Every structure is written in structure tokens, then in C-alpha cells.
Amino acid sequence: MSTGLRRRRLRLTKAWDRYVHRDRDSRTDELPEDLRPEIVASWERSADAVSPDVAEAPLADPEDTEKTWETTPLRTAVTRIEEDLRRAAEDGDLVVAVTDPSARILWTYGSRVMRRRAERVNFVPGGRWDEASVGTNALDLALRLDDVATVYSAEHFSSCVHGWVCWAAPVHDPVTGRQLGVLDLSTTWDRTHPMGTATAAAFARLLEQALPAERTAGRTAERTLPAAGDSGSVASRPAPRGVLELRLLGRAEARLDGGRLPLTRRQVEILALLALHPEGLSLDALHAQLYGDRSVSRATLKAEISHLRAVLGGGISSRPYRLEMPVRCDAGEVLECLREGRLVDAATAYHGDLLAGTDAPGLAEFGAYLTVALREALLATxxxxxxxxxxxxxxxxxxxxxxxxxxxxxxxxxxxxxxxxxxxxxxxx
Incomplete structure (x- = not known):
């Protein structure tokens, strides 16, 4: 493994050296085939913005950084899981960082070795790790891609961090889907590990779960949600927010007021079943349509619904479970168009199989029905x-x-x- 890492690092360093020393028109010539497209694209942007020999990140105004840290809900979330973050840093010889949405670091904790390395390049509170300031790095890339990102050794545009490997995952507001910042784990290149991306993603989700129940920065405070499985009164739950948009055909995606919701595949499946049954489903019926005869406890399903209720601002009622907010769903749109004889509109809205590969019996059955209905309509007309x-x-x-x-x-x-x-x-x- 050590030999393989050295070879990989050497290959990347040679590719980086060729890139930064060539003229603009021939920069991408002879780059390794395994150099990821997102890295090449970032190098292209970085080359026009920053020197590859930059020695450290610029520092933002300390007072403004402190003020942002004082007011962001991430501060409460970090405090709640700080012991776990510190332990991970010590055990893994890491530096852990939390940023704002512009990749400015707000909080860090590092092991003894990584703390010194971090201080040398301003990987500290106030350090600006956006692409325009330091070039290609995992923090900025995670925000741009809105997904977990890894940047290894000379994949970084700035040579000052060629000795690092970084894993970063965006942190979202579960209610609005808005990016709050990023959670980054960094260590030396020789300590890279295949679990790095999964660990960063897991800590990002922990931060989201640890956010305060009341968040007043730029929106109405939310009240405490009822316990999982408890119907609660209307007054005890926050009002549903906006329009829920579900894309189920071709690829799965859920959006609230235009913002993408950070949901698991299973959570999207739950929303899909509720959207396709506007009259509502009992706990047993929803469990059967979602899991079939698999031995998954009702408590697991209740926990998933509790999370979704929080994400939607209370937009799911109980007994039966039902979406209590406006919903737009591409699968429902196809069906409605077919019923009205609007074949062109139905075919336009059809982007492929409904949640392809789903093992939820209710969705597999509805997906087959929808595809057959559209095909039969097209064969007839x-x-x-x-x-x-x-x-x-x-x-x-x-x-x-x-x-x-x-x-x-x-x-x-x-x-x-x-x-x-x-x-x-x-x-x-």
C-alpha cells in the first residue's frame, strides 16, 4: 500500500508540474487518464486565479470570522459532537475543520502533528480556502459539487498542501436544504484511507442532526417536533414550508422551494409512496409497500418519518401518514397527462423507470404500471x-x-x- 501511494503521488506530482509550467493552450496535454475531470476543471479555474506556489491561505477579518461563528447554527452542532470530533482527530492524526458556505474556516481541531502543519498554511479559523484564494482543494470542491469530495496530494493546485489528503462533505440545513458549510478531515498523504470519504460524510450528517431545533438566522424559528409516531397537534408542529418537488423517473431527487433536500434513497422512497397515495397510508400499509416481507422494525420506519417531518417543516401528518403540503411529482404528472389524453406531455414528463432498481414493492408495482400504461397509449396512438x-x-x-x-x-x-x-x-x- 505504501509503495502504491508513493507511485500515485509521484505520478500526480509530475502531472501537476507539467500542467503549471506549460502555456495556456497546452496545459491539458498528456494529463494522466485517471486524473478526475473535476480536478482538471478546478485546475483550469485555479490557474487563472492563483499562483501554484502560494504558501498559505489568506486570512479573513478576525472579528468578522468570530461574529459569523457566534451566529451560525453550526456552532451549536459542533459543540454537541465536539468530543467525537476531537477523538477522531487524535485517533486518526487528523485536523478537523468546519467552514461557512464560502469555504472560510470557522472552527478547527487537530492532533499535535497536524495542528502544526495546519498553522503553517493558515488552515485555521479565518483561513479562506475557496478556490480563488488557494486553488483546488476538497473544501471548495465539496461545496461546488454539493457532494463528498477527496483531494489527494498533488491534486491540490497549491504546492503548500501537496503533502496532504483531504476529505470534505457539505453540511446542509435539513429544513431548507441550504448549504451551511463543509466538514473537512485532513491528514498527511501517506495516511490516506478508503474510509476517509465515508467518515467525512458521516460526521457531516451528525452535524446536521445536532443542529439546534430553533434556528433564527434568516428564517422563522422552528418549534419542537412531536416524537416519532406521535401525530401531535397542529400547534405543536412548525408550518410546512413551500412546495415539495419529487423527481422519481430516471433519477431520484427531492426539492423544497427549489432547494435540493439531502435525503437518502430510502427517504425519497417514503416521500414517493406518500405522494402517490395522497389519501394517506397507515403505518402497516406504508411498511408493507416500502419493505414488503423484510424484517425491518416499525420503529425504523417511524424514525425515518420523524426525520422527514423535520426536513419538511412538519409537512407529514400521522394516522394516516399523509403529506400536508403542495406536491409536484413527475410520475403523477405522467399519469395525469395519460388520463387526459395528452400523449406528448406524458412522454415529455417521462424520463425513465420509476426509481430504477427499487426494492420497495409498492414502488416497483406502480413503476411497472406507469410504464405499461404509457407504452400501451403510444402503441394505440x-x-x-x-x-x-x-x-x-x-x-x-x-x-x-x-x-x-x-x-x-x-x-x-x-x-x-x-x-x-x-x-x-x-x-x-
């Missing part, structure tokens, strides 16, 4: 434009394509050539 849009999500459905091409015959139509091209591609002809 092979509108060229509708079939063409459907083919964008289902390019290998030869039967539907053949039906549309036969229906067109020699009739001129703008979609004709594209449909025939789709059919030839699907059949390999």
Missing part, C-alpha cells in the same frame, strides 16, 4: 412527436418505434427521420 420524446428515455423500445414508423409511412413529418434513426440504432441495422 403512435403520435410521432410523443414517440420521439419517449424514445429519449427508452431508446431500445423497438416495438413502439416500429409502430410509429409504420404509422407514418411515406407521410412527410419533421419527426420521421429522427424516428427512423432511433429505430436503426435500437435494432443495430
Amino acid at each position: 403512435p403520435d410521432p412527436e410523443a414517440v420521439l420524446r419517449y424514445a429519449a428515455a427508452a431508446p431500445h423500445d423497438v416495438e413502439v418505434l416500429e409502430r410509429a414508423v409504420r404509422a407514418l409511412g411515406d407521410t412527410p413529418h419533421a419527426a420521421g427521420p429522427l424516428l427512423r434513426a432511433r429505430l436503426r440504432t435500437a435494432t443495430g441495422a
